[in-house]
Amino acid sequence: MTVLVQLSGITKTLKGQEQPREILSGVDLSVHRGESVAVVGRSGSGKSTLLSLVGMFDRADSGQYLWREYDVTRLPERKAAKLRSAEFGFVFQRFFLLKHLTAAQNVAMALVNGQGWLPRRKRRAKVMQAMEKVGVAHLATQRPPRLSGGEQQRVAIARALVRGPRLLLADEPTGALDTETGNMVIDVLHAATVDDGCGLILVTHDWDHASRMGRVLRLTDGVLKPESGGTVRPQPESIRILEREGA
Amino acid sequence: MIRFSGRLRSSLIVGLQGIRARKLRTLLSMMSLFLGVLAVVLVQAGAETVRRAALDNVELIEGKDGTLQLFLPPDPKIVPMTLETAKLRKDAVVSATTSAIIGEPGVMPVNPGGAPFDAQFGPDWGGGPDYEVRCDPRGGCRKVEMGQQMPRGQAIELQLTALSADIRQFKPFRPQSGQWLDFTSPPSLAPRVVLNKEAAKGFLRHRVPAEMRIEGAKANMTPQVIGVIDDGQGQPTAYTRLDEMLNWIDASAMAQRGGINMMLSPEASDLIPVMRSKLEALGQRAESLHAEPVQSMRRVQSQLALIQWLFLGMASLVLLIGVAGILNVGLATVGERVEEFALRRAVGTPRMLLAGIVLAETMLTGLLTAGAAIGVAALTLDQVGRFMPDLPSVVQDLQFPWQAGVAGVVAGLVAGLLGGLIPAVRAARIPIATVMRA
Numbered sequence: 001m002t003v004l005v006q007l008s009g010i011t012k013t014l015k016g017q018e019q020p021r022e023i024l025s026g027v028d029l030s031v032h033r034g035e036s037v038a039v040v041g042r043s044g045s046g047k048s049t050l051l052s053l054v055g056m057f058d059r060a061d062s063g064q065y066l067w068r069e070y071d072v073t074r075l076p077e078r079k080a081a082k083l084r085s086a087e088f089g090f091v092f093q094r095f096f097l098l099k100h101l102t103a104a105q106n107v108a109m110a111l112v113n114g115q116g117w118l119p120r121r122k123r124r125a126k127v128m129q130a131m132e133k134v135g136v137a138h139l140a141t142q143r144p145p146r147l148s149g150g151e152q153q154r155v156a157i158a159r160a161l162v163r164g165p166r167l168l169l170a171d172e173p174t175g176a177l178d179t180e181t182g183n184m185v186i187d188v189l190h191a192a193t194v195d196d197g198c199g200l201i202l203v204t205h206d207w208d209h210a211s212r213m214g215r216v217l218r219l220t221d222g223v224l225k226p227e228s229g230g231t232v233r234p235q236p237e238s239i240r241i242l243e244r245e246g247a
Numbered sequence: 248m249i250r251f252s253g254r255l256r257s258s259l260i261v262g263l264q265g266i267r268a269r270k271l272r273t274l275l276s277m278m279s280l281f282l283g284v285l286a287v288v289l290v291q292a293g294a295e296t297v298r299r300a301a302l303d304n305v306e307l308i309e310g311k312d313g314t315l316q317l318f319l320p321p322d323p324k325i326v327p328m329t330l331e332t333a334k335l336r337k338d339a340v341v342s343a344t345t346s347a348i349i350g351e352p353g354v355m356p357v358n359p360g361g362a363p364f365d366a367q368f369g370p371d372w373g374g375g376p377d378y379e380v381r382c383d384p385r386g387g388c389r390k391v392e393m394g395q396q397m398p399r400g401q402a403i404e405l406q407l408t409a410l411s412a413d414i415r416q417f418k419p420f421r422p423q424s425g426q427w428l429d430f431t432s433p434p435s436l437a438p439r440v441v442l443n444k445e446a447a448k449g450f451l452r453h454r455v456p457a458e459m460r461i462e463g464a465k466a467n468m469t470p471q472v473i474g475v476i477d478d479g480q481g482q483p484t485a486y487t488r489l490d491e492m493l494n495w496i497d498a499s500a501m502a503q504r505g506g507i508n509m510m511l512s513p514e515a516s517d518l519i520p521v522m523r524s525k526l527e528a529l530g531q532r533a534e535s536l537h538a539e540p541v542q543s544m545r546r547v548q549s550q551l552a553l554i555q556w557l558f559l560g561m562a563s564l565v566l567l568i569g570v571a572g573i574l575n576v577g578l579a580t581v582g583e584r585v586e587e588f589a590l591r592r593a594v595g596t597p598r599m600l601l602a603g604i605v606l607a608e609t610m611l612t613g614l615l616t617a618g619a620a621i622g623v624a625a626l627t628l629d630q631v632g633r634f635m636p637d638l639p640s641v642v643q644d645l646q647f648p649w650q651a652g653v654a655g656v657v658a659g660l661v662a663g664l665l666g667g668l669i670p671a672v673r674a675a676r677i678p679i680a681t682v683m684r685a
Binding site for chain 1: 253254256257258260261264267268269586587590591592593594595596597598599600603678679680
């Protein structure tokens with residue numbers, strides 16, 4: 001199975017505080033295609049920082065980052081932006097939908113980003129396809145303030161999926177939602193991973209949601225350790241992908 | 248190219264979305280910029296109008312740019328040679344100027360010295376009991392003793408310019424009524440005369456008999472007034488055919504009285520060495536022929552340029568205040584949109600495009616402002632003539648010059664660019680991690 005992310009010995013020190021604090025001290029992580037990984041840990045343990053490094057928002061102080069076997073540790077920002085656009089989908093806790101745009105325009109934002117140009121008709125088709133996948137196509141013309149929290153997060157997931165990413169990075173996507181809506185959002189993320197066979201890294205505080213992932217890792221003292229012995233629990237979708245690839 | 252086109256379109260789409268989302272802020276930016284752009288548009292429109300008006304008159308009086316003017320020495324022998332040389336050339340016009348009086352014989356004209364009819368010359372203005380002030384057509388005034396004074400009567404004195412060919416190829420006189428001189432028909436013994444506006448004014452005010460006297464002529468003539476033109480001159484002037492005039496007055500006498508010169512198109516410059524050779528053959532020095540090109544445009548432009556730059560400088564100061572307004576609103580907007588820009592970077596928008604989005608917004612704002620300012624300026628110019636009928640015709644017939652429109656658009660775009668530059672740089676520097684830590 002294709003290795004999407006391979007981090008080795010990643011360290012990161014947060015500066016700008018009274019005393020610089022090493023938040024990641026030698027993190028090793030690999031994520032395969034079709035695999036879902038949950039990262040849990042205390043607040044301030046560095047989960048979001050780890051996600052920032054994987055999503056190339058930030059750079060590690062040391063260590064190596066291979067993306068599909070290519071070394072992207074010191075990738076220039078211009079190329080990193082291109083890679084983010086083509087290969088990653090991001091889901092955030094606070095949705096980050098722009099209030100002045102409709103739901104469809106918010107989803108289309110990921111397509112109108114200067115990385116290639118799609119004619120309006122094709123763009124619209126892609127947007128509607130992504131919105132249908134997460135069940136919010138009927139809300140295309142609505143603006144975010146008129147949507148519920150769950151609907152907003154599903155629109156945000158559609159935005160993350162619209163370019164057909166290889167890896168979804170979700171930073172506490174259920175943090176601002178009630179349990180029921182949170183479960184629904186995790187279902188949507190799961191379904192997206194199953195349908196498209198992309199990888200998923202989920203940062204969460206919720207053990208129930210984490211336990212639904214293929215693997216659960218805990219970030220403690222700057223080091224990533226497998227939870228419950230670190231055994232990979234094969235999921236139906238991972239098995240299907242493994243079978244498809246003949247692994 | 249495709250990438251550039253994609254980025255350009257992306258920045259325009261997102262920029263327009265931003266403008267639509269923040270209409271009030273856009274309006275505030277436009278208001279601060281409006282006066283500056285309007286000032287630039289009006290200064291440019293004013294300068295262009297003045298330039299056109301000045302150039303129109305200068306062309307009428309001095310001739311079109313590039314026309315060659317030949318000044319000949321006042322030698323009676325030269326006149327027949329000059330006429331002979333220019334005879335078969337349509338691109339060369341010989342003109343001889345003298346003064347003429349039309350009206351009752353043996354009386355002093357109503358405008359002695361060929362002065363304009365509304366000018367306050369004569370004994371009431373600068374004269375005395377035994378002398379009078381007379382002014383020549385070039386504005387030079389002199390004392391005339393009253394000893395030989397004739398009685399005042401119904402006669403008009405004017406400057407008479409006799410032409411060998413159609414001079415309108417060099418001086419685009421504006422027809423007012425009647426017709427211009429026909430140089431193809433046989434010459435008439437009753438010289439056909441075209442008056443300028445000032446001379447026509449005199450003939451409207453005073454009923455004068457049709458008798459024309461020129462000093463040195465064999466007899467008085469009966470002129471035929473066939474038309475009126477605007478030649479830009481303030482003095483009463485009449486134009487006639489040189490060959491018709493030569494029926495009555497000797498060419499050399501005419502040359503001695505008023506001077507003779509020649510106008511050539513730039514293509515006819517081959518005549519200059521010919522004329523110089525002929526002058527030498529007549530015993531004159533070749534250098535006595537003075538050739539000078541007309542440079543009306545350059546002269547007028549250099550005179551107006553200084554004033555124009557001065558006013559543009561003042562307009563730029565007003566524009567600068569508008570730029571500061573855009574900058575202020577732009578910085579506040581970027582501060583409010585930190586998360587949006589960080590999010591856009593997170594979904595793969597390059598820094599350059601983020602800067603482009605901000606610049607597109609400010610430049611589109613500048614463009615909208617320019618459109619509004621141009622509209623207001625054009626409307627104002629259109630209404631000026633309607634509400635102020637006493638203004639000169641050049642202002643009455645004013646059309647909004649396209650140069651002012653271009654200046655307005657450029658001013659709007661430059662103001663948008665300058666005002667948006669710092670906000671654009673700030674937007675491009677927003678770290679993506681902002682969205683992760685929010």
